[in-house]
Amino acid sequence: MDVSNFIIGLLEKKNKIDESVDIETLNYVEKGYVDSLGIIKFVVEIEDEFEIEFSDDELADPSFKIVGELIKLVEGKIKNNEKN
Structure with a gap:
């Protein structure tokens, strides 16, 4: 799924x-x-959807x-996962 559409949908x-x-x-x-209160659920939904994990520093x-910055961060993590 497209990162931008997923985040905007959430x-x-x-x-x-x-x-x-x-x-x-x-x-x-x-x-x-x-x-x-909703930020944790929001973060977990993004992590689960794209199989990524945010660091404490990133959060x-x-x-x-x-x-826009969040979308770039998620896309970068997805690319990084694909390399590994």
Whole structure:
């Protein structure tokens, strides 16, 4: 499955993302698409879907909460898994 579509689909479970929103720079936590309790479930769903694992440092990085940066991170991890 396409990483971008999967992540956007998870985010839209709660609220539809308006088409005027720049998805690349959207901070999904600040905008309320994922709350502090839902973040763990959100992360686990991504890890399970793509068979990857995020490090504590990656989870703590502010860029993790930006949709475009998260998509790049997941895609990079998938490529890295394919190499190994």
